[in-house]
Amino acid sequence: MWQPTKLELERLEKAERLQCRGLELYPARVERSHNIAAAVALFLRSEADAPAEAIEVTVTGRIRRLNSKGKVSFAHIEDESGRVQLFMRVNALGEDSYELIRRKLIDIDDFVQASGAMMRTRTGEVSVNVDDIRLLSKALSPLPVVKEQRLADGAVIEYGEFKDTESRYRQRYADLAVNKSVREIFIRRARTIKALRDFLDGEGMLEVETPVLQPLYGGAAARPFSTHHNQLHQDLYLRVSFELYLKRLLVGGYDAVYEIGRDFRNEGVSYKHNTEFTMLEFYKAYIDYMGVMDITERMFAKVAQQVTGSAQITYQGQAINLAPPWKRVSIRDAAQELLGFDYMDYPTSDTLYAYLDSRGLAEGLEPSDTWGRMIVEHLLGNYIEPHLIQPTIIKDYPRDMSPFAKRLQGEPASADEKERHYIESHTERFEFFIAGMEMGNAFTELNDPRDQQERFVDMKRLYAAESDETTPLDEDYLKAMRYGMPPNGGFGSGVDRMVMLLTDQTSIRDVLLYPHLRSQQMTEADLRGQFMLEAAVRGFEYRLDHQLAGTKRRLALYLPAPNVGVEYRLANALEGALPQLRNLRKAFAGYLYVMTDEALYRIDENLIEISAADFWTSLSEA
RNA sequence: GGGCGCGUGGCGCAAUGGCAGCGCAGUUGACUUUUAAUCAAUUGGUUGCAGGUUCGAGUCCUGCCGCGCUCACCA
Incomplete structure (x- = not known):
């Protein structure tokens, strides 16, 4: 079960404040007149015309940068097609709307819809002069922070990248969301x-x-x-x-x-x-x-x-x-070319092995290997293949x-x-x-x-x-x-x-979008989720605790007796979760107990009822 | 499966066995054309898990979990 981090709690709190203002966090209806690249392209074309007409657009995307400067703020939003800057002034947006930006009720990572006329800012960046902004989806968890610096020559330097390979593969969505090169x-x-x-x-x-x-x-x-x-x-x-x-x-x-x-x-x-x-x-x-x-x-x-x-x-x-x-070459000629001998002079595995051994080329080779395997896997794989650029x-x-x-x-x-x-x-x-x-x-x-x-x-x-x-x-x-x-x-x-x-x-x-990784160890959060489900369906209460034995960190599942007084109900309740419990047991050095007011169980291969004395004994042994 | 390496706040990284720190992000405040915005203040960590050595462990040792590189396997 999700246990929000500090940053997530802050966003949850913002979500509540938004709701108090009567704003929908996840509205069903969206408007979008152009994707971002199209909006920018349209503007660039109109600029070329002498009396440039106002280009009104409604664009959508994820906020990737937010820079509030008092009564004026800048943001970059990004959709699949590209990025564009939002230029937001309190005059154009109105106090109420602008407050969402200024108070950061709308965060980096949120999806928004912004309407306004295309323009250039004083520094020349193509932007949307926003007169209406709407939240499309509130991001409750912040994505890794990646900042971009665009150099004069158009090159982009990234700061604070998201590069931990394991996290990137396990949470490919986050990887894709922040690393454009991965999307590409x-x-x-x-x-x-x-x-x-x-x-x-x-x-x-x-x-x-x-x-x-x-x-x-x-x-x-x-x-x-x-x-x-x-x-x-x-x-x-x-x-x-x-x-x-x-x-x-x-x-x-x-x-x-x-x-x-x-x-x-x-x-x-x-x-x-x-x-x-x-x-x-x-x-x-x-x-x-x-x-x-x-x-x-x-x-x-x-x-x-x-x-x-x-x-x-x-x-x-x-x-x-x-x-x-x-280049087309037979394996025989390639060996001849790169190693300087004709393997047909050694037409059996014994003679070939002996020859290769004499030239110091037999490392990793077994005399029992077949002749073909010696040639293809060994000679080709080790001595020829690396040269074939x-x-x-x-x-x-x-x-x-x-x-x-x-x-x-x-x-x-x-x-x-x-x-x-x-x-x-x-x-x-x-x-x-x-x-x-x-x-x-x-x-x-x-x-x-x-x-x-x-x-x-x-x-x-x-x-x-x-x-x-x-x-x-x-x-x-x-x-x-x-x-x-x-x-x-x-x-x-x-x-x-x-x-x-x-x-x-x-x-x-x-x-590969989702390369194969070993499944991650069951965490306490996973277990809490499991039990939240079981409890919701079967109508019992439970508690998961650490700190069973002094300073030793142990995890125990506590099921109050009135809810699971009957033993078969306990067994039923745990049936689904038992494999996970066993898995989790490893993470807690083998000590995981289930308690009711009437009995104590140790989770082993199965659920084993133990006495309180056994319980304390096994704890002190640890 | 073997060898080597890594695992420290959300992300990126520090820390001769001796107070767990920095940048970004966050929070609070200032700022009506910024763009890695800036300025001031500030929150946040059981250092992957479990044990051990030690007066003292992020650091040393053992085991486990995960990831990377590499070797083996892959006619």
């Missing part, structure tokens, strides 16, 4: 996703939606979240990818489909991983991975153009050119890392032994990297059901050691493929990372 990130995010849709629609692809809850997960080797459907008595997984469902649609006769949606992976979080993230996948019939490369390059250039105005972007101070063509397509991945990709095409018969083995052991898969970050993944999709089945078995065998989480065999997917799947190229890309790139952010959390 999410506008740009929306534009990015729209630009992607525009592009893909323009390519003639059909946007589709496939199940988030899947009986079998697949399409990526990631650990899933699982859940259960009660009525169907069935376990379900939250999807880790859309791949298998989208490709089934090509069997169904669509030439090209795409989906933008949420994937869920039960894995660690990092600056570029969130447990749920936005994925884009598309599958297009009658093209191979080279066709996908073309689309990829065009798509990134076009989206960047649409979102930032240019295909040349700056990320963390580095100029990045997204315009095609991008300009967009780079790394292609032709080892087969055991690519269960849905077709084998590399070539002339095995005519090549020498090493090249023959290379072609047999690699696939038409590529990943592409920008700013040292993996941005996406694509293949010439496997459409041979017999080969696909073999791959499932191979994967199972290869990763059996890691047991629990291999890609399960999806028999229905194979069935679909047996009906005939057109040759196709597929693509998957993390949209959040693309947004990071286009907004110059280094953490995925800064491009």
Whole structure:
């Protein structure tokens, strides 16, 4: 339950004073003739005309700055479109109205509606000469204070920023309300996703939606979240990818489909991983991975153009050119180039490990890792990926890392032994990297059901050691493929990372409105809220106290006997709150008691009745 | 999960183991063109939680909670 701070109490008191004046704090009706940017633009245009007409406007917004100078006051209000200054004089507003400003009954953070003619103040700032001001919404809690100084060159310096990351993520609304740059990130995010849709629609692809809850997960080797459907008595997984469902649609006769949606992976979080993230996948019939490369390059250039105005972007101070063509290099050649050896000279995991070890490149690698994993995760991830600042397509991945990709095409018969083995052991898969970050993944999709089945078995065998989480065999997917799947190229890309790139952010959390954070510990305020509810519904009284045992800080819930004299009522009353109570118990070092006039209970795993003697004993032990 | 770091009024930050302070915001007063307005006065803190060492702990130690960075995991 909310326990107002001093500042909040002051605002509550103001709220009462406003109500005493007969003012509505949260009126239902609003008037607004222009958004702020439009009002300013209109005024600037009229100024250009010689005999400027008065521009009367009614604008709305949140007060972000308030400067009362006796009988004249200035405020800045802000709506999504921008800010404008309110010029308020007692003469124009009248004593009564002006008093609201002068006495600060209207505070910074309140939403107001202001009417008047547009004007310039003596210092030249475009303002509204306010003759009527109305409260639209009273802010009872003050937002963090951020002051802005506008320099002559238009630059804005912020003072007293709101930057504690935890508070900003947990109270994103406050972050957005005071940090304009944060608001801009999410506008740009929306534009990015729209630009992607525009592009893909323009390519003639059909946007589709496939199940988030899947009986079998697949399409990526990631650990899933699982859940259960009660009525169907069935376990379900939250999807880790859309791949298998989208490709089934090509069997169904669509030439090209795409989906933008949420994937869920039960894995660690990092600056570029969130447990749920936005994925884009598309599958297009009658093209191979080279066709996908073309689309990829065009798509990134076009989206960047649409979102930032240019295909040349700056990320963390580095100029990045997204315009095609991008560098395309096989993983084998990239390793050759950056590390100076041909991994095909070490065609088994044993020989490769031995070689890498001899060069001091095996740190973090296990001899038991598969050959493909050594190359892709270790060599690529650690030694190649960080160098890929300009967009780079790394292609032709080892087969055991690519269960849905077709084998590399070539002339095995005519090549020498090493090249023959290379072609047999690699696939038409590529990943592409920008700013040292993996941005996406694509293949010439496997459409041979017999080969696909073999791959499932191979994967199972290869990763059996890691047991629990291999890609399960999806028999229905194979069935679909047996009906005939057109040759196709597929693509998957993390949209959040693309947004990071286009907004110059280094953490995925800064491009997610509500990044995943561990839930906060139950607080006393939460518990009070819980009990206020229970008490209101069930009609009992309660009291929560600290200071049970001298100076030791303890929390106790006190339920007077007349209200909860009957034990089952007590149990009922606590049933809902018990999990929270247990949680709270941790915060109070394990001591939380419930008392009635008749009995004492300790909250443990359950509610345990104890004697008064036990109670005092356990307290003194603490 | 491991390592490193952080947690002090609403926000941003100080405080060799020795009186918990500053700026902004707030409150009161002055000011009819300010813009980080200014001037004067002033309120507000169980220093994340719990224990310990000490004459004395925001500071040192232990445990817990949360966040950040990083490593691991993530074909």
